[in-house]
Amino acid sequence: MLRNDITVAIRNAVMSELAEVGYGRLSIEAVARRAGVGKTAIYRRWSNKLEMVLEIITEVAGRKVPLPDTGSFAGDLDLLMMIVSKALQHRVASQIIPDLMAEAARNPQIAETLQKVLRTHQQAVGEKLVGQAIARGELPENTDPDVAVDLILGPLYWRLAVARQPIGDDYLEKLSAAVLGSLRGDAKK
Amino acid sequence: MLRNDITVAIRNAVMSELAEVGYGRLSIEAVARRAGVGKTAIYRRWSNKLEMVLEIITEVAGRKVPLPDTGSFAGDLDLLMMIVSKALQHRVASQIIPDLMAEAARNPQIAETLQKVLRTHQQAVGEKLVGQAIARGELPENTDPDVAVDLILGPLYWRLAVARQPIGDDYLEKLSAAVLGSLRGDAKK
DNA sequence: AAACGGCGGAACGCAACCGTTACGTCGTAG
DNA sequence: CTACGACGTAACGGTTGCGTTCCGCCGTTT
CATH class of the missing domain: 1.10.10.60 (Homeodomain-like)
Structure with missing residues (x-):
């Protein structure tokens, strides 16, 4: 044994x-x-x-993040951004994730694994969040969940894992306000 | 010689x-x-x-991208996104950039170089774009150029260089509309 | 008490790469 | 026509890592 x-x-x-x-x-x-x-x-x-x-990495990433459900889209968004930003500010995570992402571009097995443990989960979160928000009437019915996920995760990933710029106290608020505004009013098809 | x-x-x-x-x-x-x-x-x-x-990489990246100035913020935004998305869809660029970004996290010299050739330029573009837009009254005066840059480049980078998902014909339009909406109305302090 | 199995350590042959050196070729400048 | 200098090739000793094998140790099981 x-x-x-x-x-x-x-x-x-x-x-x-x-x-x-x-x-x-x-x-x-x-x-x-x-x-x-x-x-x-x-x-x-x-x-x-x-x-x-x-x-x-499958084992480590397998520990799922709970899907937020605070009752309002704005609340969900804040919570999700807090969770993601916390995760991306962990030293080891912020080193390993971009590295494996880059490696995934040349190794199909790594790409598949990452897709499974990250992307799929993100998609689920995004669809759930957007779906709930639409059901509540907080977002237009034609909101594209794909665009929404990119808008939510992209700036955070960019800032924390790529540009590696520190975020101030008010940064998350500003960002979530901006995302909220973009989705609420103008992400029309 | x-x-x-x-x-x-x-x-x-x-x-x-x-x-x-x-x-x-x-x-x-x-x-x-x-x-x-x-x-x-x-x-x-x-x-x-x-x-x-x-x-x-300094030599290669040194070929500067011209700063867009179409006369309107929406036009500048569309153009910038088109340029960036084109660049990030080049096979070699989309492989090398994330790889060097990941490496930059461990090697200060690489980090410094990338910062010089990428980040600085981005910042300039962002500040110019936002500045012009504010001057024209297209954006609120307290718009944060930092947040704006993250909102513009983050989703594109995420989508093209990280998630590596293809973008459809209408994706750029949707995205730029969303970014426009987020900055115009709700990126308030 | 004896058998088993996972353990660390050491060594194996093989391959890749480091950074350097010596040599002979070839184009060009003088 | 000569001298120079950049070139490719080949070899150097040294390091690192591969994946495998054999050994002796030691705790557990029986």
Whole structure:
């Protein structure tokens, strides 16, 4: 029986290595070194780097974020933005996610995995949020959930994970107000 | 005197290699192979992989995009979005940019260079656009150019370079309408 | 008490790449 | 016609990582 403490140590080491050197430079030997285990312990669990990383990020990202439902679209939006911005401000996450996203452009398996654990979930959140808002009459019926998701997540991702600019206290408020305005009035087909 | 055709061949090879394997895995030997030159020709020009890449991306990105000025904010916005979306749909650009962005998180020199060639320019564009629009009375005076830039570039970058979803004919129109609405009415402090 | 199995460590042969050097070729400037 | 200098090729010793194998240790199971 594989020892669980060893598995956990490896998992943590992989996340740290991913953050530090990225997928491209990640090496099994470095993971073993950092985890304080032998290479054999790793090869006993996975047969290569890709399989190992895919399994681990699936496991980590699998912890679903609860869908917000505060009763109003504005409330949902604020909450969602708070959750996302918190997540993207975690040091490890903000290093690993853009790195894997870039890697996904060349590796179909990584792309598929990320799509599964991130994009699908986002889409669900977006559709639910927009659907509820339309049902309540807070948004026009022809609001495009696709555009809405891009409008909500794009600026945050851009700011936090790409430009890496700090956000002030009022930034989230301004942003959510802007998004709200854009969807409410003018995202017509 | 260093031969210019060789320099150009190397430059192209670096860009292709960056797109294909990313900065992390880029090797001098692979660049030389692809360019059909000897390693010596490369080391005669630069002393490092980092130095080489920095010089080349600076050169490439240095070709400035002209600031749009169509006479109306809506027109400027449409034009800017068209330019950016075109750029982000180029295969090589959409591979290299996210990769270098991710790498920038670990390498201060890359971060600085990208900041110089991308962020600074964006900021200038954003400030000019918003400034003009305010002067014309098309946007409220307290519009935050920072938020505006994020709102304009974020969704496009997210969609094209991160999620890598194709955009339909009407997507840009919808998006620009949404951004316009958000800035015009509700990005108040 | 004995057998089993996961463990770390060490070493294996192999491949890629580093940055440097020596050499011979070839085009061009003088 | 000569000298120079950039070029490609090849080889250098050294490092890193691959994936595999063998070993001895040690806790658990039986």
